[in-house]
Amino acid sequence: MTQAKIPVDLILSKLAEEAEKVQSRAGKASEVLLEDLDTAIAQTPYEVVYQEDRVKLKHYLPRTKSRYKTPLLVTYALINRETMLDLQPGRSVVERFLDSGIDLYMIDWGYPTRKDRFLGFDDHINGYMDNIIDFIRERHKVEKVNLMGICMGGTFSVIYSALHPEKIKNLVTTVTPTNFDTKKGLLHVWMENIDVDRVVDTFGNLPADMMNLGFLLLNPARLMIDKYVGFMEHNDNKQFVENFVRMEKWIFDSPDLPGEVFRQFIKDCYQGNKLLKNQMEVGGQLVNLKKLTMPLLNIYGKFDHLVPPEACDQLVNHVGSKDTEDICLDTGHIGIYVSSKYQKEFAPKIAGWLKDRDHIPPKRAPRKKTAVGKTAAAAKKPRRTKISNK
Amino acid sequence: MNEKKEDPSGMTSMVDTWLKSLSDLFGNMTAQQNTTQGQQQPWTMASQGANPKAQATMDAAFQNWQSMANAMAAPESISALLKGSGAMPEMLLKLSQNSLNGFGEMQQSIIDRLSRMGATAEAYEFQDIDENIFSTWTDIYEKEFQQFFQIPQLGLMRTYQEKANQVADKYNLLQSTLAEFLNLLGLPFNQTMQAMQEKVGEMAEEGTLPDDSKVYYNMWVKVLEGRFMTLFQTPEYVETLARTINTLADFSAARDSALEDLLGSLPVAKRSDMDDMARELYELKKRFRILEKKLKE
Numbered sequence: 234m235t236q237a238k239i240p241v242d243l244i245l246s247k248l249a250e251e252a253e254k255v256q257s258r259a260g261k262a263s264e265v266l267l268e269d270l271d272t273a274i275a276q277t278p279y280e281v282v283y284q285e286d287r288v289k290l291k292h293y294l295p296r297t298k299s300r301y302k303t304p305l306l307v308t309y310a311l312i313n314r315e316t317m318l319d320l321q322p323g324r325s326v327v328e329r330f331l332d333s334g335i336d337l338y339m340i341d342w343g344y345p346t347r348k349d350r351f352l353g354f355d356d357h358i359n360g361y362m363d364n365i366i367d368f369i370r371e372r373h374k375v376e377k378v379n380l381m382g383i384c385m386g387g388t389f390s391v392i393y394s395a396l397h398p399e400k401i402k403n404l405v406t407t408v409t410p411t412n413f414d415t416k417k418g419l420l421h422v423w424m425e426n427i428d429v430d431r432v433v434d435t436f437g438n439l440p441a442d443m444m445n446l447g448f449l450l451l452n453p454a455r456l457m458i459d460k461y462v463g464f465m466e467h468n469d470n471k472q473f474v475e476n477f478v479r480m481e482k483w484i485f486d487s488p489d490l491p492g493e494v495f496r497q498f499i500k501d502c503y504q505g506n507k508l509l510k511n512q513m514e515v516g517g518q519l520v521n522l523k524k525l526t527m528p529l530l531n532i533y534g535k536f537d538h539l540v541p542p543e544a545c546d547q548l549v550n551h552v553g554s555k556d557t558e559d560i561c562l563d564t565g566h567i568g569i570y571v572s573s574k575y576q577k578e579f580a581p582k583i584a585g586w587l588k589d590r591d592h593i594p595p596k597r598a599p600r601k602k603t604a605v606g607k608t609a610a611a612a613k614k615p616r617r618t619k620i621s622n623k
Numbered sequence: 624m625n626e627k628k629e630d631p632s633g634m635t636s637m638v639d640t641w642l643k644s645l646s647d648l649f650g651n652m653t654a655q656q657n658t659t660q661g662q663q664q665p666w667t668m669a670s671q672g673a674n675p676k677a678q679a680t681m682d683a684a685f686q687n688w689q690s691m692a693n694a695m696a697a698p699e700s701i702s703a704l705l706k707g708s709g710a711m712p713e714m715l716l717k718l719s720q721n722s723l724n725g726f727g728e729m730q731q732s733i734i735d736r737l738s739r740m741g742a743t744a745e746a747y748e749f750q751d752i753d754e755n756i757f758s759t760w761t762d763i764y765e766k767e768f769q770q771f772f773q774i775p776q777l778g779l780m781r782t783y784q785e786k787a788n789q790v791a792d793k794y795n796l797l798q799s800t801l802a803e804f805l806n807l808l809g810l811p812f813n814q815t816m817q818a819m820q821e822k823v824g825e826m827a828e829e830g831t832l833p834d835d836s837k838v839y840y841n842m843w844v845k846v847l848e849g850r851f852m853t854l855f856q857t858p859e860y861v862e863t864l865a866r867t868i869n870t871l872a873d874f875s876a877a878r879d880s881a882l883e884d885l886l887g888s889l890p891v892a893k894r895s896d897m898d899d900m901a902r903e904l905y906e907l908k909k910r911f912r913i914l915e916k917k918l919k920e
Contacts, residue, residue: 243834251836347894348901360912419855426865428872435872435879437898450855453808454848462840 261469268471272478275316277327279339283368287343288361290368291315293331300334301591303379303402304369307339308362310385311494312444314486315339317570318383320479326570329580335587338369340386344488350437353493355516358393366393366400377402377527379587384408384540384566385498388508391548392515395525403590404525405583407532408566410544411551414506417541419451424503433492441487451538480571509551522548528556530586532579537566558586757803764799786881793874797867804867807860811850818846 283290309315318339319327330337340362345352352360369378380401382390387409394401415421432439449456467473507513513520529552533545542561549557560582562568564575772792776784819842826832833839854860883893 244832244836247834248836347897348904350898351902351905356909416856422856423861423864426861428865428869431869431872435876450808452848452851454811454844454851458847459844462844 258469265469265471265474270475272475274479274482275319276322277319285361285364289341290365291339291341293337296331297334299336303591304336304373305379308382308386308390311342311490315341317483320571324573326580333584345438345491347437350492352491354497358389359516362393379403381405382409392520395520395522396518398524398526401527403528403587405530408537408540410540412509412544412547413502415543417543424499429496429499433496438489438492439495441489445487522551523553525552526554528590529554530558532560534564534566534569535561539566757806761799761803783884789877790881793877797870797874800867800870804863807863811847811854814850815847819843
């Protein structure tokens with residue numbers, strides 16, 4: 234029998250060292266936490282140029298000369314807030330787009346209240362989004378706008394582009410769930426069994442706190458323990474604390490989700506996977522992805538635990554467009570937008586892709602219901618590439 | 624003697640006297656009524672002439688009562704009446720016995736149910752009591768206790784009582800399901816602790832124990848994360864999660880319904896009133912927007 238070699242002396246001395254460090258850190262941390270901290274988010278200047286009910290349209294003030302003929306509208310999800318794209322100066326997708334010369338608009342869905350519980354996909358897509366896009370078209374005197382959707386906002390954008398292709402020049406989808414027939418993401422597994430009617434009929438809207446608890450439960454070890462252990466280890470670092478608080482502010486700044494949106498999202502998407510099957514109905518119209526003929530750039534994260542790659546990578550195979558591109562980044566759901574490393578790749582990639590397609594057709598079509606998306610698709614040589622940044 | 628045996632308390636003569644005086648009373652009242660009518664004041668004559676049917680009904684009633692009192696005063700009727708009153712205590716005793724038996728049976732049924740609780744619990748393996756105690760409790764509650772909250776309520780306040788019972792029942796269900804759910808969430812911690820003990824034991828044997836506490840923490844978090852991921856994909860977890868959400872929704876619905884009743888008596892709008900109004904507003908807005916778009920086109 235061998236004698237166990239336990240370095241008790243080393244362990245004890247390390248513990249003593251650690252205790253000293255913790256004590257010194259605690260002293261500094263109290264100084265940092267009591268100091269004036271800059272934790273403001275969404276600081277890039279903008280003006281609200283359109284408002285309908287609780288929904289606002291932000292137009293970001295240009296930082297440089299516009300280099301694009303077509304303005305870009307960003308549609309965020311109804312879950313959490315669009316401020317994620319502009320967390321702080323120097324770490325902002327919005328800034329990067331503006332620096333590229335993009336004329337940038339963004340939808341702020343606001344905070345739905347109980348009176349908004351009856352608003353469904355149709356009201357958001359054929360109502361608010363369509364009115365906003367008409368407003369931008371009118372304002373810029375253009376037939377089409379560029380549309381970029383994020384997460385559920387991406388799903389809205391896909392549906393919108395299939396229903397109104399004559400108004401969309403290029404479509405960019407990021408971490409957008411379109412294939413719900415997968416067991417890879419826990420949300421997909423959990424949502425299959427949820428009695429959505431009971432939840433919506435009882436609560437009206439899906440309460441944000443319930444949703445947030447659900448998101449935290451996706452990985453409690455990291456999101457409820459390790460994250461705060463990390464904070465305690467670095468809370469003497471002012472910059473770290475500021476960034477951490479900014480992120481906390483964004484994560485828990487959660488509006489309730491309108492009940493009817495939640496009902497249709499769960500029933501038609503998570504439980505029925507109707508979008509890819511061209512069986513989804515919005516406002517009495519069938520959503521046919523073959524009508525989505527404009528150029529499509531589809532970006533998603535390899536380590537996304539909310540919308541796994543399997544939920545995103547099917548879209549390009551189902552649309553009518555011949556100009557599609559898939560990009561899989563080695564990051565997660567939020568990392569694409571907030572990580573400095575990926576912001577350097579992500580925003581310039583989108584800006585460049587849009588620039589390549591920012592031409593004006595030789596003859597401007599008269600303002601009527603045209604053959605949808607024909608101009609953009611026909612002018613480009615059909616291209617289907619898949620880039621995986623591994 | 625015989626007389627005393629038949630009527631030891633003098634009851635027959637008492638009843639006889641009472642019935643005779645009752646008969647005289649109704650006779651006098653009828654006569655009085657007729658006399659009064661004859662001396663009616665001029666200002667009441669109109670009403671008399673106006674409703675002769677009412678007077679006839681009154682006369683008939685008094686006469687009926689008089690004849691009934693006469694008939695009852697007959698000796699054979701009195702003895703029958705007394706016989707009946709003698710049977711009264713016996714009847715009451717039987718009635719109360721039946722009622723008590725009924726209560727006894729109900730109590731027995733409750734005792735049976737409580738003893739069955741043990742039988743229900745036996746179906747579970749108590750050697751694993753730590754793991755299934757909460758699901759066992761939920762099951763016992765659903766099978767043995769829930770019915771008490773579903774006993775039909777009666778009377779004017781039945782609706783309110785029924786709703787109060789619903790709130791209590793749904794609250795109990797939520798608590799037991801929530802305990803089951805939280806217990807499931809606690810399992811990865813226990814498993815991680817066991818795994819860590821084994822791992823540290825192995826490392827101690829191999830002499831590769833790290834001296835940095837951070838390494839232990841990282842190991843623990845990694846194992847914990849893995850255990851959670853495994854748990855979250857199990858059908859048991861998915862089913863318990865869905866059940867917890869359902870019981871929460873059921874409790875909220877029952878609570879809201881009971882609260883709405885309370886609010887009904889106060890001068891404030893109820894949530895359902897506001898919901899109705901919001902729906903109407905939503906539909907009107909939608910119609911308005913469609914018309915507006917059509918006009919623009």
